Amino acid sequence: MPKVGIIYNDCKPAACRISIELKEKLEAQNSEVRTATGMGGILGHSKPESPVCHTPVDGLVPPGFDRDLDFGVVLGGDGTVLSAFRQVAPIELPLLTVNTGHMGFLTETYISQLYPAVEMVMRGKCQIEERTTIAVRVIRDETTIWEALCLNEMVLHREPLTSMCHFEVAVGRHAPVDIAADGIIISTPTGSTAYALSAGGPVITPDVRVMQLVPICPHSLASRALIFSDTETVQVFPATRERMMMVVDGNAGCYVLPDDRVVLQKSPYNARFIRLRAPEFFRVLREKLGWGLPHIAKPTSVELP
Template structure:
């Protein structure tokens, strides 16, 4: 009996209703179906260390290991996973199923849905094509993010979009000592820094002035947030290079992954990033066309329309 999974956003009634409908339909067609909520892939925030208590400061922060986010009864025998929600649910689902290499058909029940493949009104036709095997699989790279204190692993997570290391509210400007691979370390003075995948190049990194990168390019990008220098600009580099970041500041910083969860970073800590051995796999019912998505979702490359001649500024 073939097997499929469904991951849905359980705080959206429409996603819950569609999940129930799909489960019933697939089981009637002799499919074994397992369901889970996107909540299982949420990272949460580690509790801050208390600098006044050495016992607490030296205690490792609790975290969920990357391969322990896999939902119960989900396994590599699944043909696919249907994800019902917005971009946040897709990011969560990617962390849940990437370690097993399961392809995701992403269905938008949210708003922008930049990471989703179809809208609800096209779901019936999409399921027909999915069950017939009429689709391609597109792979997207991910980042493995780890936080170390000395040699102790305090926190880790998979990231499909980006890792952000930034100051806390009311803290001053921060300095970051960053080393990419074997290259010489550099110092960046800014409110924060972003390390993004090509998928994440259209998210926070774009807002911070980073370039858009097509998903098939094997790179990471560094985007400083409000840098205190005209020389500190976005950098694109090979994703085969690991990255080490040390906060060269006395302030406690905040590490955030995919805008979802993270951990506090103390001055003696080190953040380590590398390309994950796991890729996020997306079911594409049409041949992937990234520029079309940019045009539809962000308005990139739209034809220029001249101002009307009646404008008072002409």
């Protein structure tokens, strides 16, 4: 008996409706179905009066979801996809991502193609693409006070108002460097097309095993994006007197105090995307971001009179 998990965005009526319909359809075909909302992977933001908001990574797996599931279906936009992968990473569940949002850069198919897509997966006509994730921890007095899995990026910046501050960043065994900027981004190749791209970082194909550091509005012409091996451990020390705000994947965050440090390492858990055809990253760049499309009309050859 096939076992399928469904994770959906319960803030979107279309995702809620489709999740019910899909569950009923699969159960009518003698499949066992477990459902959960994507809210479980949104860790929330710590508050000034309660800066510690620690949920262990392994504690986010939804009730009823385990390694016996064959695959999962995500119904939502990119935010739901990021949340869902954080929820199921410890059980290594491959996910078919279905776009009910706008951009849908991380999604594989659309609602209109949902049932044929699920049928293809049920018949094994698909591939699994693995993407690197980063384990992010905030250390205070040598104790982990916050942790999260990151599929896109970690952003550290000053709050409540954006202004320049200093960061000491140590990559692996290399000497720490000082960066003066509004903030810094450390991203995976998957996240290279998100906030890091908007901040001037390069696009990195998902198969390259690296991380990148991108300063946000740096106060130096010498501060540029840096790409390095994802086997390196990164430590970030906020060299400023004010507390900072750290945001992971745009939907989880923690306050970082002057004496804290942020530690980033490649996670043992990979995000596992179900692909209905061979992954073709440049096609996604063209369709979603317009990369490589001709921007000048080329006249056709005509015969002069």
